[in-house]
Amino acid sequence: MNLMHLRGKWKLLFTVTALLVLPALLVGCGKKDSSKAKGYTPKKLTVEFVPSSNAGTIEAKAKPLEGLLKKELGIPVKVSVSTDYNTIVEAMGSKKVDVGYLPPDAYVLAHKQYGDKVLLQAQRFGIKEPNDENTKKLVDYYRxxxxxxxxxxxxxxxxxxxxxxxxxxxxxxxxxxxxxxxxxxxxxxxxxxxxxxxxxxxxxxxxxxxxxxxxxxxxxxxxxxxxxxxxxxxxxxxxxxxxxxxKIPNDTITVRGDMSAKWQKKIASAFKDIAKTKKGHDIISSVYSHEGYTDSKDSNFDIIRKYDKEAAKLDK
Structure with a gap:
């Protein structure tokens, strides 16, 4: 009886200990998952443009963005120009670039391959013929x-x-x-x-x-x-x-796929605020004829995916 009684006590002790330890383990797991869910927090932000015209000229015009973004974000910023569309997509996929000024088709590719996330779309003045005249209406598309x-x-x-x-x-x-x-x-x-x-x-x-x-x-x-x-x-x-x-959806400001939600918001706000200043507006206008930025979402680019499917028929 004493032996049975002793065994019963050990069973009770084991059960109580397990019940005490299990919540701690679960909390520990929860903390780990929560930390992982926070995502990437940049210590230095790398921003890359694609060359719609002379790459050297674009880089010279875009460089002043470094100081403006640093002031908004509170971390060092490096601005550069990619050699072409594919290079910047791969650089973002390999985590060498944090933010990309991607045209719509390059964004769709980056989202498909690496889960990169669109934050903003550019706004430009509409254009009419003859002679590529600007209208007074801001639009989020071009042709x-x-x-x-x-x-x-x-x-x-x-x-x-x-x-x-x-x-x-x-x-x-x-x-x-x-x-x-x-x-x-x-x-x-x-x-x-x-x-x-x-x-x-x-x-x-x-x-x-x-x-x-x-x-x-x-x-x-x-x-x-x-x-x-x-x-x-x-x-x-x-x-x-x-x-x-x-109509083609306007250029994007896209971030790497693992960027934290907090920093996605910070980066989007920074670009929108900078575009509203005279110095910032002069930069984005001279580089890409951007007048400002508006919030965007992935479904805005479904039309691009449709055209990509059609483009595949060119080789058939």
Missing amino acids: AQILVRADSGIKSIKDLKGKKIAVQDTTSTAGWVYPAVEMLDHGVNINKNGIKTVQVKGHDQGVLSVYNKNTDAAFVFQGARKLVMNDQKDIMKKVVPIYTTA
Whole structure:
């Protein structure tokens, strides 16, 4: 009986101890998971742009953002320019870049591959023809155009068969995806029909390739001719659009996928506040013609995913 009684006491002691220890273990696990859920907190913020025109020029214009962002965020900031769209997507995926100024197609790729998160979309003044004139209305979209020389005799998409076209990287929404897909809708496949493509770096280079007769046409964003107006005063007369695409969601400010919710909010607020200052507005306007930023969400880019599926048909 004494032995049985002793065993009963040990069982009771074990049970009580287990009940006391279990909550502590659960709390410990909860703390670990909670800490993990907080996400990445930057000690130094790296911000990278993509080159819509001369990369060196963009970097010089964008560099002053370092000081403005440091003042808003309270940590050191480094601003640089990527060589192309794919490079910045990979840099964000490998955690070398925290914030990317990504065009819509590059954002969709970054979100799909690495779970990167869109914070903001740029606002620009709308553009109308002729001569890429600005409207007074701020919009969160832009369009792509196909440009040719006015004296080329090329009047429509069908006239591009057998011609040479300057394009951007295949992840460029305005410099490839939208014009190529809408050409296909008009019965012309850029990968077939005797068309030769020449990849150039920057939409200004696309405009100049047509102006200098190096190519017959170019895919650019609407308004790209303004990039070269200071050097080529007659650009609006010599180079003209033959086609303008549907609306494209504006450029994004995107952060790496593991960025903490707290820092996502801080970064979004910083860019919006900076854009409202004279110095900040001058910077973003000179770099990308941005006038300000508005909150964004992933579903805004479902239209890009639709176009990407259509673009896949180009090789069939």
